[in-house]
Amino acid sequence: MANINNIKELSLEQREELLGLLKARFEKNMNRHKGLEWVKVQTKLEENIEKLWSLNEMESTGGEPDVVGYDKGGDEYIFYDCSTESPKGRRSVCYDREALESRKKNKPENNAVDMAAAMGIELLTEEQYRTLQKLENFDMKTSSWVQTPSDIRDVGGALFCDYRYGHVFVYHNGAESYYAARGFRGSLRV
Template identity: 80%
Template sequence: MTKRNQELSLEHREELLRTLKARFEKNMHRHKGLEWAKVQANIEAEPEKLCSLSEMEGTGGEPDVVGYDKTTGEYMFFDCSPESPKGRRSVCYDRKALESRKKHKPENSAIDMAAAMGIELLSEEQYRELQKLENFDMKTSSWVQTPVKIRKLGGAIFCDYRYDTVFVYHNGADSYYAARGFRGSLRV
């Protein structure tokens, strides 16, 4: 992953912007009525957000614009890779879960990775909104933000898409699987 406090090289920045623009133009159904020039202006105004987008891209997330907040003037990016981002799988839910494992600890947790990348896990509601755009996680699953009550009891929730339906499941927060990762969101 890129170090968040470092600026991206000019070449990397330009390449990333070309990639994001091409994905934006190829998937207009995700952001009807929005213009790339305005999205790019927001990105360029906040270079640290470009670092976060770089990390989303570098871990296989394929970030794309999925909405616009008229109140704040921010564009919402979600990971739009067909399956849970490959570079963010085999992680438990959070630091507490990671530390509670006695054997076979995963390398990281979803919450810690997201924080290091400067993004947030999708909420269940955001996950459902993403699935309205097209079908994602048909073979994998993704951790989502877990309500405090569930987390206090040792659990965490994740979602996937099967049988033309979004399923929300629970598991111990310390569990991890090769086919479970997390999807992130970023406001720019």
């Protein structure tokens, strides 16, 4: 829901429900954010209502966002999608709008770059994806689009990652491709 000033905002009830869910996930997965305290995270979230809205978008599409770090320089908590597999509500999408528009037949409903922008998040980079995989094993049956360097994108390609055989793999595909088992993971700084 958006208010008249076009600021994306959750109702008080939605905020409380989301904060409770995020707190429970934070406490259950302390290995993802050693040394961080929920009280400080919650204070930051309550000061940044639009970011809370974005976290709700991550949650509602199956991302299971959680804190994975803290940037002291920017005084920001870093959230990534921590669902075991690529978020279910963000699969079967091609990479970006250009790829979507290039398809003549069987177009997917959406694309990863536009969906992330609409949610107020960013696709993980390859480096962020590798960092996430150091916390736990993710995408053992699915794969996730990651930010693609312009020199690869300019010639029609896009990158995606997954975890198989005890290793993180980075692959390429035509940006217009889409699969039921490929979605994208996002990051958000609060």
